[in-house]
Ligand SMILES: CC(=O)N[C@H]1[C@@H](OP(=O)(O)O)O[C@H](CO)[C@@H](O)[C@@H]1O
């Protein structure tokens with residue numbers, strides 16, 4: 001065994017792995033109670049160094065548990081261009097996390113042999129964390145792993161997840177994507193935002209927003225962004241972490257799931273509100289209408305808004321670029337119909353999990369992807385980027401076309417193409433609303449959401465449920481899909497599907513119909529089938545109360 005691997009085994013003594021726990025690198029990396037994660041972080045330090053050697057580039061490790069409760073934490077690795085870790089490496093991460101302390105050397109050797117990695121190459125890793133109190137000691141464990149591998153590293157302290165993705169891309173693109181500093185991030189976004197902002201007063205659009213920072217990093221970083229925006233937007237940050245707990249009764253997940261504003265937020269009718277999640281890679285908007293009724297503008301509404309605007313700019317520029325939208329099965333059926341039938345934009349459906357959407361979005365020149373819960377961004381292909389840049393400087397084009405291409409270049413600067421980014425997406429939405437002179441109501445009126453219900457069912461083994469067709473059809477257990485089909489057929493605009501969660505030990509049931517009562521009933525009836533056919537545990541699902 002090489003010296004480095006022997007050191008890695010020795011180093012494990014300070015980060016012992018408890019018996020009887022199985023860790024899995026899932027949709028969002030490792031995520032668990034922070035108290036048991038120390039050995040996982042050490043091992044991810046080892047793996048991040050290997051990944052860097054394999055890619056001959058800087059990679060990154062983000063320590064966060066996103067929207068989960070404060071006592072949880074987690075870690076995810078980021079590839080050189082700011083993408084999520086390549087899927088094939090998830091297995092290596094899982095194997096290494098589960099290796100006994102004394103077997104770490106052989107587990108590393110297996111990865112080195114399988115991928116023919118030259119261990120003598122240098123490695124370099126960027127590290128950051130969210131605001132969780134467990135962050136600093138877990139960072140230390142990760143750094144210990146990097147140090148025994150002889151890796152260089154930069155610890156950026158507290159950042160949003162998308163900021164870290166951005167920084168690693170800036171670094172590996174030798175600055176072509178931007179300056180490799182946190183300040184550089186604010187400068188790039190703010191400059192594009194200010195240039196896209198038109199002068200003149202608006203009739204409906206008010207440059208005033210309230211941001212719910214989920215008591216997390218998004219609140220801190222919005223405050224750092226604010227001075228760069230001059231007075232173009234009045235932002236009030238609430239749930240800024242000064243009193244409440246991270247993600248507790250606030251944040252994008254709370255607002256989306258509970259369909260209500262965080263308690264304690266004082267909101268005037270029509271006031272645009274924005275909720276970030278715990279690591280600021282998700283965003284949803286909401287407002288109360290004049291009757292005080294809550295209205296959510298989720299990832300589907302955001303992608304429709306963005307695709308519509310970029311589509312107009314592309315047409316106005318005269319460039320031949322295809323625009324597509326990528327959703328998951330959780331997208332509201334009205335949004336899919338609106339995109340396809342009214343906006344005539346092609347829509348692809350991907351499996352849940354950002355990496356699947358990201359991958360599909362690469363098939364378009366301009367690919368807009370969002371999960372309904374508010375995680376998403378826009379990808380411009382290299383060719384599209386090139387064409388847009390050339391057109392923006394082509395004096396032979398008429399000024400309308402050139403102006404549209406210039407706005408597209410600014411939109412490319414404003415959008416964090418590496419990953420969904422709450423701060424960047426928020427600025428993109430504000431830009432479009434301002435340009436269109438829309439209030440929240442105007443945006444919301446593009447289409448009317450169908451009522452839906454999302455439930456969780458506990459079963460003995462969630463892998464008993466298997467799916468195909470981007471998770472819209474269950475192939476196991478036998479008879480489940482037939483039962484769902486029969487139930488769905490009873491209701492107007494009924495739609496339902498089930499899938500095992502990638503992040504929780506549950507099966508998720510989704511149902512949608514033309515009224516809330518029917519969506520609730522359909523979700524319940526499908527839950528009963530899951531419970532009966534897929535080995536439900538605990539009490540049988542109870543029908544929705546009709547009060
Ligand atoms: C219905 C739902 O919201 N699912 C979430 C959730 O995945 P599950 O596999 O459904 O647990 O967490 C993922 C990671 O954050 C996110 O990408 C996804 O959208």
Ligand SMILES: [Mg+2]
Pocket residue numbers: 066067277278279280281282
């Ligand atoms: Mg998140």
